[in-house]
Amino acid sequence: MSTPVIGVLALQGDVREHLVALAAADAVARPVRRPEELAEVDGLVVPGGESTTISKLAVLFGLMEPLRARVRAGLPVYGTCAGMIMLAGKILDPRSGQETIGGIDMIVRRNAFGRQNESFEAQVDVKGVGGDPVEGLFIRAPWVESVGVQAEVLAEHGGHIVAVRQGNALATSFHPELTGDHRVHGLFVDMVRADRTAGSL
Numbered sequence: 001m002s003t004p005v006i007g008v009l010a011l012q013g014d015v016r017e018h019l020v021a022l023a024a025a026d027a028v029a030r031p032v033r034r035p036e037e038l039a040e041v042d043g044l045v046v047p048g049g050e051s052t053t054i055s056k057l058a059v060l061f062g063l064m065e066p067l068r069a070r071v072r073a074g075l076p077v078y079g080t081c082a083g084m085i086m087l088a089g090k091i092l093d094p095r096s097g098q099e100t101i102g103g104i105d106m107i108v109r110r111n112a113f114g115r116q117n118e119s120f121e122a123q124v125d126v127k128g129v130g131g132d133p134v135e136g137l138f139i140r141a142p143w144v145e146s147v148g149v150q151a152e153v154l155a156e157h158g159g160h161i162v163a164v165r166q167g168n169a170l171a172t173s174f175h176p177e178l179t180g181d182h183r184v185h186g187l188f189v190d191m192v193r194a195d196r197t198a199g200s201l
């Protein structure tokens with residue numbers, strides 16, 4: 001089967017780093033800014049950045065409803081940090097008017113690990129990622145307060161949930177796109193491949 005095409009939501013945030021990581025994990029990666037571009041991808045990454053800005057721009061660009069519709073229909077999607085917040089069913093402490101795409105039945109707390117100068121690195125064991133623990137880079141990162149019954153917790157740090165999967169949706173509090181270790185992107189590319197295989201049976 002041909003190489004999967006994975007989009008990176010390119011409204012704000014560390015888009016380029018995700019494009020590089022996806023290409024290194026054997027996907028064709030392209031930025032997505034318009035509904036027509038969204039329609040053409042087999043999977044989507046929502047990058048780290050500022051979730052309030054991403055939310056605002058998604059509404060402004062007419063992408064929020066198409067994003068919700070595709071994710072609801074099972075589009076494989078992976079969110080890091082601000083992207084995790086965008087995939088949450090509920091934000092504990094949203095800015096006024098802040099919206100999410102949804103996809104994972106979880107409640108997230110923004111900036112839970114502290115401010116920019118309290119950013120840190122930690123070894124994180126991620127279920128489904130073989131080998132050594134992943135170097136987790138936490139930058140004004142959210143944590144997950146609670147998950148619904150359909151969500152699977154893939155990793156915790158300091159007693160808090162930092163990686164979750166629900167069906168075709170994956171989210172991490174940390175930023176594998178910034179460390180040069182492409183195993184989490186590899187896991188997501190495998191999810192996209194599995195979804196395409198299932199779809200073509």
Ligand SMILES: NC(=O)CC[C@H](N)C(=O)O
Nearest residue numbers: 048049050051081082140
């Ligand atoms: N590194 C990040 O993506 C930070 C996320 C940011 N604190 C937010 O609320 O969106």
